[in-house]
Amino acid sequence: MYSSEKMGKSTIFESERILVGLNAFEPGQEHRLHAHGGMDKVYHVLSGRGRFLLGDREVLMEAGTMLVAPAGVSHGIRNTGAERLLVLAVLAPGPGG
């Protein structure tokens, strides 16, 4: 279901140790600032353009950009481009770990 507040997600691989997923943001769509306790998150941009917020910093996202949100650090993503923003997202440990 489309939501302007939440991107599309699908899981590629999941274990207690890691979750590898694909996040798809349509133009204007965002994932609001949030943080994960005890869980590191790594993003790798596959295509599209966006803005990454990490704590009080802001970073341009484009294909090839890699970003790390360490445990407890708030982060958010917004598609600021005209195309779909596709981002590989890796969480460790996995949500069930």
Add this chain to the structure above:
Amino acid sequence: MYSSEKMGKSTIFESERILVGLNAFEPGQEHRLHAHGGMDKVYHVLSGRGRFLLGDREVLMEAGTMLVAPAGVSHGIRNTGAERLLVLAVLAPGPGG
């Protein structure tokens, strides 16, 4: 130091939960079959071509290919192309975790 048996490695991010690194294989260079107990490994090919061994299966590696070696499953990589093979490697938990 160059070794035909071992690729070049550098660490991008490391915590007890995750290690994100970059592996560079020169043409012909390989990482022999090995397995990690209790640690999942995810590879994402950035450039170049190679052959990925996972258990008794063999997969072609090229830009965009993603591969998962779950804990305990033996895996290996060989650069079978003419260019450097660049692979993002993510381990969870981190080696110190």
